[in-house]
Amino acid sequence: MSNVSSLSSSRAASAGRAKGQQTKAAIVDAALQLAAQIGLEGLSIGLIAESLKMSKSGVFAHFGSREELQISVVREYHTRFEQEVFFTALQAERGLPRVRALFDNWMKRSTIEIDSGCIYIGGAVEFDDRPGPVRDELSHSVHTWLGAMQRAIDIAIEEGHLRPDTDSAQMGFEIHALILALHYEARFLRNPAALQRAQLAFEGIVQRYQALPGHSARPNVRSDARKTSTRSSA
Amino acid sequence: MSNVSSLSSSRAASAGRAKGQQTKAAIVDAALQLAAQIGLEGLSIGLIAESLKMSKSGVFAHFGSREELQISVVREYHTRFEQEVFFTALQAERGLPRVRALFDNWMKRSTIEIDSGCIYIGGAVEFDDRPGPVRDELSHSVHTWLGAMQRAIDIAIEEGHLRPDTDSAQMGFEIHALILALHYEARFLRNPAALQRAQLAFEGIVQRYQALPGHSARPNVRSDARKTSTRSSA
Numbered sequence: 029m030s031n032v033s034s035l036s037s038s039r040a041a042s043a044g045r046a047k048g049q050q051t052k053a054a055i056v057d058a059a060l061q062l063a064a065q066i067g068l069e070g071l072s073i074g075l076i077a078e079s080l081k082m083s084k085s086g087v088f089a090h091f092g093s094r095e096e097l098q099i100s101v102v103r104e105y106h107t108r109f110e111q112e113v114f115f116t117a118l119q120a121e122r123g124l125p126r127v128r129a130l131f132d133n134w135m136k137r138s139t140i141e142i143d144s145g146c147i148y149i150g151g152a153v154e155f156d157d158r159p160g161p162v163r164d165e166l167s168h169s170v171h172t173w174l175g176a177m178q179r180a181i182d183i184a185i186e187e188g189h190l191r192p193d194t195d196s197a198q199m200g201f202e203i204h205a206l207i208l209a210l211h212y213e214a215r216f217l218r219n220p221a222a223l224q225r226a227q228l229a230f231e232g233i234v235q236r237y238q239a240l241p242g243h244s245a246r247p248n249v250r251s252d253a254r255k256t257s258t259r260s261s262a
Numbered sequence: 263m264s265n266v267s268s269l270s271s272s273r274a275a276s277a278g279r280a281k282g283q284q285t286k287a288a289i290v291d292a293a294l295q296l297a298a299q300i301g302l303e304g305l306s307i308g309l310i311a312e313s314l315k316m317s318k319s320g321v322f323a324h325f326g327s328r329e330e331l332q333i334s335v336v337r338e339y340h341t342r343f344e345q346e347v348f349f350t351a352l353q354a355e356r357g358l359p360r361v362r363a364l365f366d367n368w369m370k371r372s373t374i375e376i377d378s379g380c381i382y383i384g385g386a387v388e389f390d391d392r393p394g395p396v397r398d399e400l401s402h403s404v405h406t407w408l409g410a411m412q413r414a415i416d417i418a419i420e421e422g423h424l425r426p427d428t429d430s431a432q433m434g435f436e437i438h439a440l441i442l443a444l445h446y447e448a449r450f451l452r453n454p455a456a457l458q459r460a461q462l463a464f465e466g467i468v469q470r471y472q473a474l475p476g477h478s479a480r481p482n483v484r485s486d487a488r489k490t491s492t493r494s495s496a
Contacts, residue, residue, distance in 0.1 A: 065391070067387075145390070145391065149387065149446075150387045152446055152449075152450035153301075153383065153384045153387040153388075153450075154387075155450070156379070156449045156450045157299070157379065167450065167451060167452075170450075170451060171451065174451075197455070197459070198459055198462055198463070201443060201447065201456070201459040201460075201463065202440075202443075202459075202463050202466070204443055204446075204447070205439035205440050205442060205443035205463065206436075206439050208439060208442040208443055208446055209435060209436075209438055209439030209442055212383075212386055212438075212442055213435065213438070215386075215390045216386035216387075216389075216390045216401065216404075217401060217404060217405065217408075218401075221431070222435070225431070225432055225435040225436075226435075228432055229432070229435065229436045229439065232436070232467075232470055233466075235470075236466055236469075236470065
């Protein structure tokens with residue numbers, strides 16, 4: 029009998045936790061949408077409570093402070109970004125095709141964000157001179173993503189798709205620049221050609237670093253026949 | 263006697279006007295410094311009054327509204343930007359040397375603004391989805407500057423320094439991207455190599471568009487021997 033009652037109370041506790049997690053996710057989702065429009069700094073527990081028709085204390089039960097909420101928003105943004113931009117690009121072949129897929133996905137996401145705003149770009153302006161855990165989380169997320177892009181470039185060098193003397197950090201910087209310009213020119217200057225300009229510029233960068241046929245560092249073997257290490261085997 | 267008194271009252275009025283203009287300039291200067299740190303949206307008449315140890319009504323006498331003050335700040339920023347970046351570059355020879363000088367000056371200014379913040383970049387994030395006269399002024403200023411950069415590129419094409427098929431708007435977009443990346447990576451990501459990356463990338467862009475010796479559209483004549491029209495004579 030004690031077994032049955034403990035089982036049922038454990039089920040109730042588990043259902044309660046699941047409901048709690050759902051509410052928490054709904055709060056983060058609402059906060060993320062708000063932050064994209066009004067900025068991370070514009071977020072407040074009161075505003076989120078209002079948008080979800082919850083009490084302030086109800087929101088507080090899940091996030092002890094505004095800062096904790098802001099950090100959760102940055103993490104959720106990062107998770108979605110990773111899903112849309114990074115993981116879907118892994119379907120492309122290793123090397124230059126994957127670098128292209130990463131850039132294409134990044135541009136797609138930026139194009140959507142021309143209307144909604146971008147946490148990484150807006151957040152950088154909000155927090156560039158405000159040290160603290162929100163800035164750290166934001167900066168960590170951006171570094172993680174730029175690092176993933178750089179590794180993809182390193183693989184393209186390994187595969188012989190890009191010249192062996194390609195500086196992957198340099199190429200990564202140049203690609204990042206195009207996304208920043210796309211966002212600025214399309215969203216702020218309302219330049220209708222911004223997307224096309226970013227695409228053309230990307231092709232220019234690829235051409236500059238691309239290995240000439242016959243000048244590859246190594247034979248251009250089929251990528252799926254090789255192991256997926258990001259380290260150069262040179 | 264009436265002449266003397268009218269002269270003296272006109273002198274007094276003129277001295278009053280001069281004093282008024284000085285005060286107005288001091289207000290704009292303080293507001294510009296504040297805006298670089300906390301953003302245009304953070305500006306308030308009260309904050310400026312406090313920083314200048316003036317009364318709020320004293321500030322109000324010069325700027326009827328916060329919006330008017332924000333617009334004056336954007337104009338003052340533009341004037342200083344033009345002075346530092348544009349006018350000093352006119353000393354460089356027409357063509358590619360002047361494009362280089364414009365980029366160098368722009369980078370120099372951006373490097374200073376790594377500490378203080380940039381009104382054009384920060385303001386874009388603050389006002390990208392807020393239509394109104396402040397956004398219009400900001401967007402107008404940025405368009406004016408990017409237009410001047412594009413004209414300098416057009417002249418470099420005319421001079422035969424850049425390939426005749428160079429798309430000056432495209433090259434301008436790519437250069438603008440580098441400044442945005444320099445600002446983002448140096449100020450937010452604290453990437454110590456950002457300046458060098460931007461310089462290297464600029465050289466890459468120039469190489470891509472540069473006319474090969476002997477492939478110039480026209481003989482590379484001494485620039486100071488030619489009139490300074492920005493229109494192509496082709």
